[in-house]
Amino acid sequence: MNQTRRQFVATASAIAGTVTLLPYGVRAAGHGGDVFEASGGNITVHPVSHASFVMETPAGTIYADPVGDAAAYSSFPAPDLILITHEHGDHYKADTLSAIIAENTSIITNPAVFAMLPDTLKARASQIANGGSSEFNGVSIEAIPAYNTTKERLNFHPKGRDNGYVLGFEGLRVYISGDTEDIPEMRALTGIDLAFVCMNLPFTMDVEQAASAVAEFKPKYVYPYHYRGRDGGTQDPEAFAKLVGDGVEVKLAGWYA
Template identity: 65%
Template structure:
């Protein structure tokens, strides 16, 4: 059985100039912290595409799915971001369990239309290319879609979102499910990026590394890399390829699959 440890070991001796800090190498329970104006951003991988960001403006959940108990150790959400409707990104039962009276929700229009009325009352919809402000944070909706023939139906152009949030003067990009689109490659001044890669649904490690090398965030987390029918991608291979591209980006490895990649 392939494990996360196997993935992190693969290619570890040939990572080139890219710095890689595996999650397992940190002290137990230690989160990544990034200083920003007014405080810090604390990154908590949860599972696959789900993550929590603690920020000076409040706590942000991204695509929360699965058992609500997975979020017991985090502050309640001030803002929930939903990229699109697939079950590994949108789960209405999880949202209902996690959403409090103060929680705001930001979603693409397709998900907004699916929300039950009590959640829709706390939600705002934003389409590709739109901008808004929530918790006092500027937010941009970046188009997320497939480019490759045979994958186009998974994430058609115009439906799904990635997001760029400006937090304490730093820009954070969450890709959602996408390939290396022109919009991703044109991003500027990204401090932290979360970039998906799996087949057949998004892209392989090579395409992901090529796209990240184009916009060169300061830090990048490969995430959402469990695929189907052999399509799981190796984050260490992604780091190696990014190193070969001479990108000045530090790769961070999060604990996205605590139950194992087969789970």
């Protein structure tokens, strides 16, 4: 990691809708994105597309499920950490990973993806299974199960294979659902500040399931993401926001712009 990224001390002030974050936050502000306050240094989220997003954090720049054209990531700092939830093509693409990794990039995957990584990527990677944990630059990483429960969907995401993740920053806990239905392990989450929750059919869950789960584990903020289905149709994120109600702030983003 270069010297600039090792400078993790941040200060924040929000005046008339503007945010100043130093030092890494100056970079983040230059890319736009949503800023979430945390005692250890604020975190800026950049939705990219579908299930892919970038987080600029005091611990480094984290990419979640980066796929597609590497050019989509060219305006962001190179990843310090890449998280991969599972093997489907809208979450894992070896060619994209090979194009965006930097000298000091680390990769964390579920065991199934780890087994299929090319040797050059596997050398940068570690695996954690459901219920396992890891750590990156002081950030705790928990592998949360992600699976289908509806009979006709069970073949998409079988229990025990795929990961969601909970990231524990100082003063902010982030949940990334990956591809899942509203499983008990999601509903049992506590202390989540920011969540990314999928909803698309036939692969994961519908808007009612997603909203019901979110209303139970009650993150402070939630991004509905991964809401476009096989036929191009979507679960409606605005309908999701209405169903969730006032207890959780729903962040709507242009995932398919």
